[in-house]
Amino acid sequence: MQYIKAIVFDGQWWAHQDISQMLFVNAMQDLEAFRVVVEKDDGSKAEVRSDDLRENFSWQNAQGTVSEILDMRAQSSFNLFDITDLHEAKGVESTDLWDFDVKVDRGNSSYGEGTNIPLSYQHDLVITSNAQPATKGSIGHLSGDSVFFAVNGLIYPKLRIGDRLFLLGAGLAMKDSVHTGVTVIDFGPVGGVQVQRIEEGDLSSAKRQDIHGEAVESLVAIRSRLGDIKGKDYFLIEAGHMRIWNEGTDLLNDDVVRHRVNHRKGLFRVLRRPVKLRYRYIANYQPSQPQHEPSFSARHYLGAGDSFLVVYNETDVIKNREPFYSSGLPGEYVFHREPTGIPMDENGNVAHMKKLIDEETKKVYSTNPIKKEWALNETTGQSNSRYTTPALANVPIDDNGELDLITIYRLDD
Numbered sequence: 001m002q003y004i005k006a007i008v009f010d011g012q013w014w015a016h017q018d019i020s021q022m023l024f025v026n027a028m029q030d031l032e033a034f035r036v037v038v039e040k041d042d043g044s045k046a047e048v049r050s051d052d053l054r055e056n057f058s059w060q061n062a063q064g065t066v067s068e069i070l071d072m073r074a075q076s077s078f079n080l081f082d083i084t085d086l087h088e089a090k091g092v093e094s095t096d097l098w099d100f101d102v103k104v105d106r107g108n109s110s111y112g113e114g115t116n117i118p119l120s121y122q123h124d125l126v127i128t129s130n131a132q133p134a135t136k137g138s139i140g141h142l143s144g145d146s147v148f149f150a151v152n153g154l155i156y157p158k159l160r161i162g163d164r165l166f167l168l169g170a171g172l173a174m175k176d177s178v179h180t181g182v183t184v185i186d187f188g189p190v191g192g193v194q195v196q197r198i199e200e201g202d203l204s205s206a207k208r209q210d211i212h213g214e215a216v217e218s219l220v221a222i223r224s225r226l227g228d229i230k231g232k233d234y235f236l237i238e239a240g241h242m243r244i245w246n247e248g249t250d251l252l253n254d255d256v257v258r259h260r261v262n263h264r265k266g267l268f269r270v271l272r273r274p275v276k277l278r279y280r281y282i283a284n285y286q287p288s289q290p291q292h293e294p295s296f297s298a299r300h301y302l303g304a305g306d307s308f309l310v311v312y313n314e315t316d317v318i319k320n321r322e323p324f325y326s327s328g329l330p331g332e333y334v335f336h337r338e339p340t341g342i343p344m345d346e347n348g349n350v351a352h353m354k355k356l357i358d359e360e361t362k363k364v365y366s367t368n369p370i371k372k373e374w375a376l377n378e379t380t381g382q383s384n385s386r387y388t389t390p391a392l393a394n395v396p397i398d399d400n401g402e403l404d405l406i407t408i409y410r411l412d413d
Contacts, residue, residue, distance in 0.1 A: 019036070040080070091409035092185065139164070155240045198308060234309065239281065
């Protein structure tokens with residue numbers, strides 16, 4: 001293999017840097033993260049990543065520079081990653097709702113259009129759009145099965161009535177939050193998905209069991225109303241949290257999925273919800289009587305209305321996870337390319353993310369992530385772009401502050 005080029009993360013920014021003559025051991029010890037493009041024996045290119053090397057390669061006794069180590073070792077010594085052009089691929093997209101030509105108000109789907117709704121009953125968000133029918137950002141597009149809405153990190157169910165689209169219960173999240181971020185997640189570019197909003201009637205076999213004698217979980221069988229899903233890729237949305245990697249989920253038979261619900265984590269998620277929504281998840285929940293002990297039921301929890309079974313229409317979907325790196329400032333992250341995908345923490349909360357650097361910097365993006373070139377910000381002189389997620393009042397990112405970019409895509413035929 002032959003060293004071609006590298007990008008390095010210095011704790012704040014990703015930048016191009018020639019590390020070919022740096023001692024391999026020093027690179028592993030001194031650099032927080034790096035990615036090297038190499039040319040393989042057959043002339044094709046691949047990527048070697050420091051995170052993987054630290055886990056799977058005995059680098060402590062390696063003698064030589066980065067270039068020498070890569071040149072002298074057989075390809076089989078390293079895990080090689082494809083340098084996939086996710087910008088050219090058909091990938092799941094996440095967009096700030098206000099990037100579309102839309103109007104967003106609080107409302108209630110049970111009231112007719114033009115009705116004066118008391119503030120205490122404005123439980124929903126209602127979206128209207130000025131986009132042309134059948135175009136991106138139109139109500140027809142936004143109301144499709146393949147589009148999801150994350151409000152302050154959580155997926156909410158939606159209902160179309162005429163030319164209005166309601167996000168059910170999301171008005172309460174807006175009321176309780178200092179910041180409200182609405183992210184539109186579109187699975188259309190990967191061939192679309194079918195969606196089943198889970199009801200209690202779909203659930204059975206809620207078997208409770210202890211975990212190491214400390215916590216309790218339930219094994220719940222979910223029957224698909226979408227037909228057989230054997231051989232298809234699918235995932236669950238559990239109480240608004242996207243479980244893209246199907247943690248704790250397996251297929252019992254052709255049309256039944258089994259899912260593990262951790263009661264402690266489930267209660268924690270419920271307590272992040274607005275008070276007026278919590279009764280949906282916990283039987284006998286009475287906030288006016290704190291001495292009254294509520295009971296957790298996995299079937300009640302999954303059947304509350306914002307859990308979904310999602311089945312991809314195509315079978316050649318590719319999923320990838322890459323970490324964001326902290327810029328050193330709270331809530332700010334950097335990435336080595338334009339982060340096209342779903343910013344998400346390990347608990348399945350979607351981060352509402354905005355670019356910070358002014359578009360007047362005229363950043364230039366190449367098609368290959370490793371070849372990314374950045375224009376300098378004339379104010380700061382920095383050569384990278386920053387991304388931020390505001391404090392999510394009801395659903396903060398996980399306790400470690402770690403954030404990943406989830407890319408889901410299909411390669412062009």
